[in-house]
Amino acid sequence: MKFKAMINTLYEYLSSMFTKGSTVFAVWFAIFAELFSKYIFDDWKFVGFLFVLVMLDTFFGTWKAIKYGGWRSLSFTQAERFIVKVFLYFGVLVLSHVLTSFTIHDKPNFLFTWIDVVLYGYMVAKESLSAARNINAIDPAYVPPFIIKRLNKFMGSGNPADLTKDDPE
Numbered sequence: 001m002k003f004k005a006m007i008n009t010l011y012e013y014l015s016s017m018f019t020k021g022s023t024v025f026a027v028w029f030a031i032f033a034e035l036f037s038k039y040i041f042d043d044w045k046f047v048g049f050l051f052v053l054v055m056l057d058t059f060f061g062t063w064k065a066i067k068y069g070g071w072r073s074l075s076f077t078q079a080e081r082f083i084v085k086v087f088l089y090f091g092v093l094v095l096s097h098v099l100t101s102f103t104i105h106d107k108p109n110f111l112f113t114w115i116d117v118v119l120y121g122y123m124v125a126k127e128s129l130s131a132a133r134n135i136n137a138i139d140p141a142y143v144p145p146f147i148i149k150r151l152n153k154f155m156g157s158g159n160p161a162d163l164t165k166d167d168p169e
Contacts, residue, residue: 041097046120050089053127058082060134067138092119118158125154125163 065073096119099112129151132143153162 038101039098041093043093043097043116047093050120050123050127053124053131054082054085054089057127057131057134060131060138064134064137089123092123096120121160122155122158125151129155 062074062078065078096116100109100116102109129148132148132151136143136148150163154160
């Protein structure tokens with residue numbers, strides 16, 4: 001009978017964590033949040049900027065599709081591509097975080113301190129270029145061609161200088 005009483009006590013304890021808003025749940029959540037930010041990802045401010053660009057690109061891409069193909073041109077494939085894009089960006093963000101944050105014998109690594117800047121910049125440039133192309137497909141008067149040209153060049157080279165310097169004539 002003692003075993004059954006122990007099981008009932010354990011059940012009541014575990015169920016109280018979720019029904020009474022127990023402090024235990026808050027402690028477990030805090031531990032999880034700390035582990036998540038240490039080992040998986042912690043730059044939520046950048047995610048906000050990336051989210052804005054992804055939504056902008058999606059909005060103008062949908063507008064472009066409707067303008068040139070009508071409502072029937074919208075398909076589940078486009079929604080699927082959006083979902084895949086979100087998951088792939090999450091993977092790149094985690095990869096970047098791990099490469100810049102890992103330690104060896106509790107000493108910080110200095111091998112990949114640059115990689116988050118490059119990967120974040122690439123994602124921002126990719127989404128900006130796609131949104132600019134979609135805007136220009138709707139009406140070419142809004143994004144100057146040199147902006148698209150420079151973003152294209154940066155996407156090909158990864159060299160930030162390509163965003164600011166002109167091509168030699």
